[in-house]
Amino acid sequence: MVDRLQQADRQALQASLLFRAMPPSVFSPILSASTLERAAPRELVFRQDECAEYLFFLLDGWLKLVRALPNGQQAVIGLFTRGETLAEAVALTGQSYPANGEAVTPVRYLQVPAAVARAAIEHQPEAALAMISATALHLRQLTREIAQLKARKGTERVVEFLFSLTPQRHGRISLRLPFDKTLLAGRLGMQPESLSRTFAQLRAHGVDVRGAVVEIESAERLVAMVEQTGGLASADHHEPENDNQQDAG
Secondary structure, eight states, rough: OOOOOOOHHHHHHHHTTTTTSSOOHHHHHHHHOOEEEEEEEEEEEETTBBBBEEEEEEEEEEEEEEEOTSSSSSEEEEEEEEEEEESHHHHHHBBBOEEEEEEESOEEEEEEEHHHHHHHHOOOOOHHHHHHHHHHHHHHHHHHHHHHHHOOOOHHHHHHHHHTTTOOSSSSSEEOSSSSSHHHHHHOOOHHHHHHHHHHHHHHTTTTEEETTTEESSHHHHHHHHTTTTTTTOGSOOOOOSSSOOOOO
């Protein structure tokens, strides 16, 4: 089924944290044993507490990790999109999935058998080194993202997320939010009401939000506005916004 992978998909795989350090002799057998799958919105890709027989690489769409709590409620503990891997740690160590993996939008993903990945680790030192490297880089990336999330103001988080949805950086931009605003607030470490206030404040800077549709009058104007407060990449000098860091449910 991997013969249906697009060239851009293969490039994304080879550039990912998990696979980019693997030599072709390791990467090719793992890819050959994997299957290309799809999931519709609200469909489960994997279930909490089931044995982790697969790890996953997202090719398109958004997927959320939802953990069922003892009190019957659910907590969203993560949102993932194209180019990200899921469940590699539990799959490679033979554990259970700690949460449900639920598609938020239509999702296309590569399903990698954990047994094949473990066999590669056991028989080829290059695979073990690649996966250890990927795990370390993943942790470093997560730590950096958490630090940036705490340091940046809500406006900067929102603008950065909007620009992450499009490669366009000039002129007028029209885009759609990939999921509802409650999930977006959780993703950005904000309360839903804080997100609503931020969108309202951005109207003065040419950002119009109507439902899931976002119209940005001028990308340059929006970038200039953020740069006046330190810029998207240098926001660590700001005090964090007084929002509770909570997951959206």
